[in-house]
Amino acid sequence: xxxxxxxxxxxxxxxxxxxxxxxxxxxxxxxxxxxxxxxxxxxxxxxxxxxxxxxxxxxxxxxxxxxxxxxxxxxxxxxxxxxxxxxxxxxxxxxxxxxxxxxxxxxxxxxxxxxxxxxxxxxxxxxxxxxxxxxxxxxxxxxxxxxxxxxxxxxxxxxxxxxxxxxxxxxxxxxxxxxxxxxxxxxxxxxxxxxxxxxxxxxxxxxxxxxxxxxxxxxxxxxxxxxxxxxxxxxxxxxxxxxxxxxxxxxxxxxxxxxxxxxxxxxxxxxxxxxxxxxxxxxxxxxxxxxxxxxxxxx
Amino acid sequence: xxxxxxxxxxxxxxxxxxxxxxxxxxxxxxxxxxxxxxxxxxxxxxxxxxxxxxxxxxxxxxxxxxxxxxxxxxxxxxxxxxxxxxxxxxxxxxxxxxxxxxxxxxxxxxxxxxxxxxxxxxxxxxxxxxxxxxxxxxxxxxxxxxxxxxxxxxxxxxxxxxxxxxxxxxxxxxxxxxxxxxxxxxxxxxxxxxxxxxxxxxxxxxxxxxxxxxxxxxxxxxxxxxxxxxxxxxxxx
Amino acid sequence: xxxxxxxxxxxxxxxxxxxxxxxxxxxxxxxxxxxxxxxxxxxxxxxxxxxxxxxxxxxxxxxxxxxxxxxxxxxxxxxxxxxxxxxxxxxxxxxxxxxxxxxxxxxxxxxxxxxxxxxxxxxxxxxxxxxxxxxxxxxxxxxxxxxxxxxxxxxxxxxxxxxxxxxxxxxxxxxxxxxxxxxxxxxxxxxxxxxxxxxxxxxxxxxxxxxxxxxxxxxxxxxxxxxxxxxxxxxxxxxxxxxxxxxxxxxxxxxxxxxxxxxxxxxxxxxxxxxxxxxxxxxxxxxxxxxxxxxxxxxxxxxxxxxxxxxxxxxxxxxxxxxxxxxxxxxxxxxxxxxxxxxxxxxxxxxxxxxxxxxxxxxxxxx
Numbered sequence: 001x002x003x004x005x006x007x008x009x010x011x012x013x014x015x016x017x018x019x020x021x022x023x024x025x026x027x028x029x030x031x032x033x034x035x036x037x038x039x040x041x042x043x044x045x046x047x048x049x050x051x052x053x054x055x056x057x058x059x060x061x062x063x064x065x066x067x068x069x070x071x072x073x074x075x076x077x078x079x080x081x082x083x084x085x086x087x088x089x090x091x092x093x094x095x096x097x098x099x100x101x102x103x104x105x106x107x108x109x110x111x112x113x114x115x116x117x118x119x120x121x122x123x124x125x126x127x128x129x130x131x132x133x134x135x136x137x138x139x140x141x142x143x144x145x146x147x148x149x150x151x152x153x154x155x156x157x158x159x160x161x162x163x164x165x166x167x168x169x170x171x172x173x174x175x176x177x178x179x180x181x182x183x184x185x186x187x188x189x190x191x192x193x194x195x196x197x198x199x200x201x202x203x204x205x206x207x208x209x210x211x212x213x214x215x216x217x218x219x220x221x222x223x224x225x226x227x228x229x230x231x232x233x234x235x236x237x238x239x240x241x242x243x244x245x246x247x248x249x250x251x252x253x254x255x256x257x258x259x260x261x262x263x264x265x266x267x268x269x270x271x272x273x274x275x276x277x278x279x280x281x282x283x284x285x286x287x288x289x290x291x292x293x294x295x296x297x298x299x
Numbered sequence: 300x301x302x303x304x305x306x307x308x309x310x311x312x313x314x315x316x317x318x319x320x321x322x323x324x325x326x327x328x329x330x331x332x333x334x335x336x337x338x339x340x341x342x343x344x345x346x347x348x349x350x351x352x353x354x355x356x357x358x359x360x361x362x363x364x365x366x367x368x369x370x371x372x373x374x375x376x377x378x379x380x381x382x383x384x385x386x387x388x389x390x391x392x393x394x395x396x397x398x399x400x401x402x403x404x405x406x407x408x409x410x411x412x413x414x415x416x417x418x419x420x421x422x423x424x425x426x427x428x429x430x431x432x433x434x435x436x437x438x439x440x441x442x443x444x445x446x447x448x449x450x451x452x453x454x455x456x457x458x459x460x461x462x463x464x465x466x467x468x469x470x471x472x473x474x475x476x477x478x479x480x481x482x483x484x485x486x487x488x489x490x491x492x493x494x495x496x497x498x499x500x501x502x503x504x505x506x507x508x509x510x511x512x513x514x515x516x517x518x519x520x521x522x523x524x525x526x527x528x529x530x531x532x533x534x535x536x
Numbered sequence: 537x538x539x540x541x542x543x544x545x546x547x548x549x550x551x552x553x554x555x556x557x558x559x560x561x562x563x564x565x566x567x568x569x570x571x572x573x574x575x576x577x578x579x580x581x582x583x584x585x586x587x588x589x590x591x592x593x594x595x596x597x598x599x600x601x602x603x604x605x606x607x608x609x610x611x612x613x614x615x616x617x618x619x620x621x622x623x624x625x626x627x628x629x630x631x632x633x634x635x636x637x638x639x640x641x642x643x644x645x646x647x648x649x650x651x652x653x654x655x656x657x658x659x660x661x662x663x664x665x666x667x668x669x670x671x672x673x674x675x676x677x678x679x680x681x682x683x684x685x686x687x688x689x690x691x692x693x694x695x696x697x698x699x700x701x702x703x704x705x706x707x708x709x710x711x712x713x714x715x716x717x718x719x720x721x722x723x724x725x726x727x728x729x730x731x732x733x734x735x736x737x738x739x740x741x742x743x744x745x746x747x748x749x750x751x752x753x754x755x756x757x758x759x760x761x762x763x764x765x766x767x768x769x770x771x772x773x774x775x776x777x778x779x780x781x782x783x784x785x786x787x788x789x790x791x792x793x794x795x796x797x798x799x800x801x802x803x804x805x806x807x808x809x810x811x812x813x814x815x816x817x818x819x820x821x822x823x824x825x826x827x828x829x830x831x832x833x834x835x836x837x838x839x840x841x842x843x844x845x846x847x848x849x850x851x852x853x854x855x856x857x858x859x860x861x862x863x864x865x866x867x868x869x870x871x872x873x874x875x876x877x878x879x880x881x882x883x884x885x886x887x888x889x890x891x892x893x894x895x896x897x898x899x900x901x902x903x
Contacts, residue, residue, distance in 0.1 A: 038675065088867045095621060095675040100866045102623075102813050106859030109810065114852035225809065228686060235679070267694040274687035281680045282668055346768055372770030384765035388757040397754055401770035444769065 002261040008140045010257040013215070016146035017229075018253025019153030020211045024230035025237070025245040026160050027204035032239045033177035034197035035086060038098040043227030044108040045074040045202065046209025047220050051116050053210065054124055054218060063129060071206030077108075078202025079195065086194055090180070105224065112220040126213040149211050156204065157246040164242070169196055229256070232277030238284060252276055300324055301363075301452065301484060306354030308340055308508070315340035316351070317508035326478045327485040329495040329502035329516055333529050337508040338488045339381060342454050346378050347371050359451055372402040375451030377444065377483075379458055385429045385440040391416065392425035395443050404448040415447035418480060419473050435466035442473060446481045453477060453485040459494050467494060474498045492520060504528065583734055587727035595726050597842035599798045602733035605834030606740050606791035608819050609827070610784035613744055615816070616824030617753070618780045619760035621678040624685025626811040628785055630692060632658045632792020633802055637698040637717050638706045640796065647720035651736065651793040658789025659782050666781035670774055682812070689809045697802035716800035733794050740787045741827055752779055817858035820865045 024042060031039050052073055053066035081104055089097050116124070130144035164170035172193045175183045184190045212226055229252050237244035252273055259269035301323040308316040316337045330338055343349040345356065347368030356363045358376075366374055377398070385394050395412045398404075404411065416425055421439040429437055438458060445453050455474065459467040475498050477485050489495055495502060496516055503513035506528040512519050519525055587595055607629050614620045636654040639645060645653075669680050700715040701708025723732035747753050755776040758766035766773050796802060818836040823829030836858070841851040 038679075085863065085867065092866075093674060095678055096866055098675055098678065099621065099816070100863055103817065103859045103862030103866070106810075106813060106817060106862065107856050108859075110852045110855030110857075110859060113855070114850055221808070221810070225686070228683070231679070232683075268690055271687040271690035274683045274690070278680055278683040278687070281672060281676050281683065284672070284676060346764070348764055348767070368767045369770055369772045372768060376768075378768040380762075380765060380768075384762045386754075386758045386761050386765065388761070389754055393754055397758060397771070398769045400751060401755070401772075403770070 002263075005139065006261040007258055008138070010260050011254065012137075012140055012142050012146055014254035014257035015250065016149040016215060016253070017257060018250035019150035020208050020215065021226075021230045021233055021253050022153035022246045022249035023156040023204050024208040024227065025233035025249045026156055026242055027201040027208075028230060028234045029237060029239055029242060029245050030160060030164070030173065031197050031201040032234070034173040035082070035176075035194050036090075036094050036097055036180075037082075037086070037101060038094065038231070038234075038239070039078070039201060039205075040098055040101045040227060040231070041078075041081070041104040041108065042201070042205045042208070042230065043224040044105045044112075044220075045077050046070075046205040046207075046212065047223035048077075048108050048112050048209075049073040049206045050126060050209040050213035050218055050223060051112060051124075051220065054126055054213075055116075057126075067128075067210050070210050071203055074206030074209060075199055075202035078205060079199045082198030083195060086198070087191075109220065109224060112224075116220065118219070124218040126210070126218045128210070128214050131214065145211070145214055149215065152207065152211070153246065153249065157242055161242050169193060173197060228277065229253070229273035232273040232280060235277050235284065236280040248276075248280075300359060301486075302355075302357040303341075304355045304357075306341070306344065306356065307352045308337070308344060308349055309352045310349075315508055316344070316354075319354070319505065319508060319510055321503045321510045321513055323484060323486060323503070324501065325484055326501070327474065327487060327499045329499035329519075330486055330488045330505065331490070331492075331495060331502060331525075332505035332511070336505040336528075338505055339456060340508075341505070342378065342456055342486075342488065345371075345376060345452070345454060369401075372398060375449075375483075376454065377446070377450040377452070378454040379438075379441045379445050379456055381456045381460065383434065383438050383441055385432075385437045385444070387430040388428065390426045390428055391421065391423055391432070391440050391443075394429055394440050395447050398444045398447055402448065406448075411447055415443040418446060418476070419443045420469060435462050435469075438462065438466075438470070439473075442470070446477055446483070450481060450483045453481070453483045455485065455487045455489075457489050458487070459489055459491050467491065470494075471497050496520065579734075579738065583731050587730055592726055593846070594842065595730050596798075597839050599726070599730045599733045600795075600838035600842075601831075601834040602730070602737045603791050603795045603798060603834075604815075604837040605831050606737050606794070607788050607815060608822065608833035608837070609740060609744055609830040610788040610791070611815060611819045612822075612824050612827075612830045612833070613747075613787075614780055614784050615819060616826075616829070617748065617756045617760060618777060620777060620780065621674075621681075621816065622784070623678050623682035623812050623816060624688075625784070625788055625815055626807050627685035627688045627809075628658060628662060628788040629792045629795065630688070630804075630807040631661060632789030633796045633807075634692075634697055634792070635789065636793030636796040637802055640717050641698050641700045641706055641715070647723075647732075647797070651790050654793035655786045655790035658792065659786035662785025662789075663778060663782045666778050670777050670781070682809075685812055686809045689804070689807065692804040692807065696804060699801075714801065717796045717802070719797045729798060733798065736790060736794055740790060741830075743787070744783070744827065747783060752776060752783075756780060814855065814858055817862045821858065821861040 024046075028039055028042055031037060049070035049072075053070040056066040056069060057063060081101075085100055085104075089100055128145050130148055132143070134141060134143040134146075136142070164174055172183065172188045173196075175186070175188060176190060176193060180190060208230070209223065212223055216222060216226065230249065233245050233249035233252055236248035255276070256269050256272040259265045259272065303319055303321050303323075306316050306319040308314070319337065319341065330341070332338055340349060344351050345363065347364075347366065351364070361374075363371070363374075363376075386397070389397065392412060395415050396408060399408045399411055413425065419439045419442050421436060421443060423432055423436055429440055432440070442455070442458065445455065458474070459470055462470065471494055474485065474487060474494075477483060487495065487499055499516050501514060502516040502519045504511045504519060504522075504525045511528055512522045512525050586598065590598065607625055610628070611622060611625045614622050632654045635657045636650055639650045639653060643650075665684060669677060669684070672680055695705050696707045696709070698706030699708060699711060700706070701711060719729055720732060723729045748756075755766065755771050755773075758769060758771055759773045759776055763773050799806070815833075815837070818833040819829070822832030822834075822836060836854075840854055844851055844854065
């Protein structure tokens with residue numbers, strides 16, 4: 001069993017990772033509440049955005065341009081998807097809506113493999129300027145990137161909670177989670193609210209793409225499927241509570257990274273989000289037994 | 300006889316049934332009330348799809364709620380749905396035979412099924428896929444499923460909804476024959492008051508999940524409280 | 537026969553006579569016989585003529601078609617017949633392949649027995665997983681299959697596939713010469729193994745056909761359309777869903793076994809998690825409901841990439857196509873995920889062009 005010191009650096013990296021999972025998870029939960037869509041393409045849009053950023057930076061564009069393009073790309077693709085396929089599938093089962101996003105995932109996945117071939121040993125990497133600076137907590141090295149990741153996670157969570165509770169747009173989103181039709185008849189501009197939700201989610205996907213590409217790896221498959229970790233957090237929160245999403249995301253990030261120094265389990269640590277999500281799903285079903293479907297509020 | 304005592308269904312801040320207590324004696328009983336009064340919720344409790352927060356249902360002396368939903372068909376509960384649910388991919392024959400098969404009704408299946416099909420006066424080839432039938436015929440398939448064998452309790456949820464007058468008339472006749480032919484206690488939910496008057500000897504009225512009135516149908520339909528519950532929009536034809 | 541508006545007297549005697557005169561279950565008409573004859577002829581062609589006409593490259597591809605048609609068949613039963621979406625079927629395929637490989641290395645059992653065992657063990661595991669998983673519905677069920685498949689893929693990356701080594705896992709990481717997974721003695725050559733694979737596939741299709749025409753098929757039709765209606769009919773829906781899971785797992789397990797013999801060498805990176813998503817895509821595109829849809833799905837999965845590779849086109853275009861296909865199927869399928877009408881490639885072409893022209897969403901039928 002490794003010593004406490006062996007774990008220390010992984011606490012930091014785990015928190016940073018958890019921060020990114022949190023901001024992703026929050027994005028997914030808000031979108032689900034407003035539209036009923038579990039956005040499984042979240043990771044893929046972020047991944048492609050990160051790859052675009054990498055290409056730009058490789059072509060000697062300044063770093064900040066690359067990151068901006070990444071976020072913009074993710075936001076635009078997400079918004080476009082939402083505006084085209086949202087209405088077409090609006091009345092369908094959440095399952096159908098989610099599988100449709102898998103279609104988008106495949107398209108992006110194919111494009112990424114086509115345009116950025118994973119040829120042989122060439123691996124791509126992204127570095128942020130904040131990787132270099134940092135400080136020490138005791139013996140542990142903490143980079144600014146890690147601080148930003150955790151901080152962003154916290155900030156997004158708080159801002160979203162406030163937004164949903166206090167702003168008109170946020171209240172509209174919560175109303176739509178309950179019943180889209182009734183909300184429409186109350187004069188809420190449903191399409192605009194949905195567009196806002198899609199756009200916000202897309203921006204978060206882009207942010208997550210940048211950060212994860214830096215913290216983890218710039219690899220299409222890895223980044224696309226890191227969405228599972230955020231999804232796991234969202235599922236633990238029953239696709240409802242923002243604060244629980246945050247807490248769950250931090251835990252997932254921590255558990256994943258803390259398994260690294262444990263020899264016997266280290267190889268299996270990538271299964272962490274899958275296992276935790278599965279447990280969350282089964283726990284969700286314990287309130288079941290009801291045959292009839294209910295609104296999104298009572299997920 | 301079905302005795303409902305203090306049936307309450309509360310979920311997520313919404314109370315669909317609020318201490319509903321009523322007794323359905325025999326024959327065909329109507330159950331009416333404005334939209335959202337709890338009629339379909341009541342049926343869902345009887346079908347076992349919704350677990351009540353409180354209350355009891357004794358059906359022919361037995362505790363109906365203790366049975367799991369899919370066992371209730373075997374016990375003798377049959378049901379039609381607001382949106383007709385004859386299984387499209389199966390033939391007329393298979394739709395009716397399915398109940399016979401899964402409710403473990405013994406005896407001559409083929410004969411029972413064909414009798415049920417002719418009982419409802421369905422003018423269609425039994426081997427035809429239900430998807431090829433018109434709405435009225437599909438509804439008859441559903442009713443045939445509800446009466447095959449000797450059910451104890453038949454629940455009809457707005458069977459005439461969306462049907463033209465002639466088919467409603469035919470349906471009305473079929474429903475009227477159920478008590479003698481199938482020997483079942485039938486509860487009919489519908490908004491068509493002429494259908495309810497024609498078929499049901501007694502009627503109970505629900506409003507806001509509570510029983511508002513019950514008794515012989517003619518009296519209940521004249522009751523002021525009932526008319527008020529419908530906000531004066533009762534189309535007593 | 538007059539059905540409506542009769543007097544009360546018409547009820548009692550006439551129905552009995554009507555009943556005796558009416559035919560009951562349909563006897564196989566000429567239509568069915570012709571169809572059966574065509575299928576038999578097609579099968580004979582595929583088994584005997586096709587291997588002679590194709591190069592070994594395409595014989596290999598067609599063997600893969602046979603394997604993946606079976607995998608698609610399993611998923612098709614779940615999605616098309618019962619309305620359950622599984623996003624983990626490729627993991628199930630991997631389990632089947634793993635079990636078969638282990639048995640083939642460790643024992644000298646005849647091939648059919650190994651395939652059967654692979655199928656049964658996979659079925660057992662699938663059922664065990666289905667027991668808790670089937671408490672979930674729709675989206676959550678799909679997600680948990682994805683999660684379990686993902687977890688398994690991670691485990692597989694570490695445990696690897698058997699390669700003739702010792703122990704339970706049968707894997708020896710430091711082995712220099714890795715023995716190939718053996719094939720049946722009667723079907724060692726590629727064309728012969730192709731025939732073998734086709735025969736196994738036909739058996740699996742017949743198995744599913746038998747299910748569909750009997751009690752489980754009818755129960756599934758009810759469950760798929762409306763679970764409340766099925767329950768109200770006395771159907772134990774959970775049990776029949778579990779049965780579907782078991783059947784799909786069995787078939788996919790057998791397919792895995794055939795895959796083991798086809799590939800000779802198995803690697804965990806041959807079974808990435810996202811393959812399960814792509815498999816769902818081709819099943820939807822081929823048509824989840826019809827049995828032919830599974831064959832189309834197999835062709836989409838295994839033949840198209842080989843064709844493209846031959847012509848120097850990247851297989852990534854197929855991934856993109858499949859993604860588009862999913863979107864097209866879902867936005868135009870009239871009811872739910874299991875569309876009865878098989879999607880053919882021509883329709884795909886039209887759809888791709890239509891999407892490019894950005895057809896207005898209001899034109900497609902709402903769900």
